[in-house]
Amino acid sequence: MPITQLKINGVRNLTNVELELSEGFNFFYGENGSGKTSLLEAISLLAHGRSFRTVNYRQLIQHEQPHMSVFAEVAQQSGIASKVGVLRPQRGQSTFKIDGSPVYSSASLASLLPLQVINSKSFDLLDGPRKVRRGMFDWLVFHVKHEFSVLWRDYTKAVKQRNSLLRRDKISGYELAPWDIELNRLGISIDALRQECLQPFLDKVDTLIPDINLPKEYRVDIEYQRGWTEGQTLSEALTESYAKDRKYGYTTCGAHKSELKVLINKQAAAEVLSRGQQKSLIAAFMFAELQIFQQLMNKPSVLLIDDLPAELDQQHIQCLANWLLDLDTQVFVTGIYAEDMDRLKNKMNNKPCKVFHVKHGEINECNP
Numbered sequence: 001m002p003i004t005q006l007k008i009n010g011v012r013n014l015t016n017v018e019l020e021l022s023e024g025f026n027f028f029y030g031e032n033g034s035g036k037t038s039l040l041e042a043i044s045l046l047a048h049g050r051s052f053r054t055v056n057y058r059q060l061i062q063h064e065q066p067h068m069s070v071f072a073e074v075a076q077q078s079g080i081a082s083k084v085g086v087l088r089p090q091r092g093q094s095t096f097k098i099d100g101s102p103v104y105s106s107a108s109l110a111s112l113l114p115l116q117v118i119n120s121k122s123f124d125l126l127d128g129p130r131k132v133r134r135g136m137f138d139w140l141v142f143h144v145k146h147e148f149s150v151l152w153r154d155y156t157k158a159v160k161q162r163n164s165l166l167r168r169d170k171i172s173g174y175e176l177a178p179w180d181i182e183l184n185r186l187g188i189s190i191d192a193l194r195q196e197c198l199q200p201f202l203d204k205v206d207t208l209i210p211d212i213n214l215p216k217e218y219r220v221d222i223e224y225q226r227g228w229t230e231g232q233t234l235s236e237a238l239t240e241s242y243a244k245d246r247k248y249g250y251t252t253c254g255a256h257k258s259e260l261k262v263l264i265n266k267q268a269a270a271e272v273l274s275r276g277q278q279k280s281l282i283a284a285f286m287f288a289e290l291q292i293f294q295q296l297m298n299k300p301s302v303l304l305i306d307d308l309p310a311e312l313d314q315q316h317i318q319c320l321a322n323w324l325l326d327l328d329t330q331v332f333v334t335g336i337y338a339e340d341m342d343r344l345k346n347k348m349n350n351k352p353c354k355v356f357h358v359k360h361g362e363i364n365e366c367n368p
């Protein structure tokens with residue numbers, strides 16, 4: 001659902017920003033340190049309940065300021081806009097509100113603002129830990145399978161309980177049994193939902209990969225591993241891993257250990273691809289998910305791309321621009337140079353677009 005209005009106060013160098021946004025494309029340009037990433041971070045904070053750059057929220061609050069706040073109006077299909085906001089003081093908890101009512105779960109924020117981000121951290125998808133790839137794929141599962149959110153919440157609670165028992169000095173296998181049964185029940189359901197989303201995701205990625213123009217001999221394989229040995233129930237796998245789990249003090253198999261391996265000719269993609277090729281492949285994953293989301297849920301989403309031109313030549317920028325045109329998504333793109341943003345705007349075939357200049361924490365629309 002598009003964000004129509006945005007107000008940001010005290011987020012890094014953004015002091016008092018008020019924007020009327022395009023429901024299509026929003027391009028932001030400005031020199032290094034002008035505040036482009038901070039703007040995207042503020043939007044991401046509303047959608048995820050957390051920052052994408054730091055786990056320390058206090059770093060987000062402008063120096064010398066008592067708090068930061070972000071407020072957005074989000075258009076709804078009903079025609080009535082929802083208002084979502086966050087206030088974070090220097091000390092104490094963040095308060096998130098939707099239409100004036102406090103929100104305590106990030107799932108509610110994510111459902112209101114389905115949002116994907118492509119930024120420099122996205123490279124972790126190929127060269128980072130498996131939980132990053134799992135998180136990327138679970139974005140799709142969460143947004144198209146409504147049961148997933150509760151199953152995952154209950155599953156992670158059960159893992160925590162089991163882990164705290166594993167760390168006790170003395171336990172009997174009998175004490176773990178109820179948690180193993182619960183993890184088996186929830187883990188199998190989570191895996192089933194992931195499996196249902198896997199093929200549409202792989203098919204969609206397959207249609208996008210030729211656009212990246214990788215060398216002909218490169219074969220991209222995406223392999224899903226569910227987190228425990230095939231042919232076993234999760235209960236059996238948990239029983240088998242008991243000694244290991246006790247040694248390490250945590251549960252070493254299950255749906256929280258699933259993996260989505262990305263391979264080029266059987267080698268890790270991060271080891272084979274150039275940075276530009278990696279960025280394009282990562283973008284293909286995001287676009288595939290957004291397209292499936294759009295088809296199945298028939299509602300728009302939001303995509304943030306920080307420094308789109310970085311690492312990409314004109315051919316790959318064109319490839320991303322073509323993918324963007326196929327999406328019914330509100331897009332926020334940043335870049336350093338006005339010419340790059342103007343060129344992208346001109347590729348958008350008369351779709352609604354706005355261009356903004358970011359300078360020393362102030363953001364102004366160009367030629368409104």
Ligand SMILES: Nc1ncnc2c1ncn2[C@@H]1O[C@H](COP(=O)(O)OP(=O)(O)OP(=O)(O)O)[C@@H](O)[C@H]1O
Nearest residue numbers: 012013031032033034035036037038059061062063
């Ligand atoms: N807590 C803070 N209070 C005030 N300013 C801050 C704070 N933290 C960081 N900054 C400054 O905010 C500015 C904006 O940073 P931001 O990362 O948004 O810039 P950017 O436009 O994305 O730059 P780049 O093109 O280099 O990525 C920087 O000058 C940074 O030093």
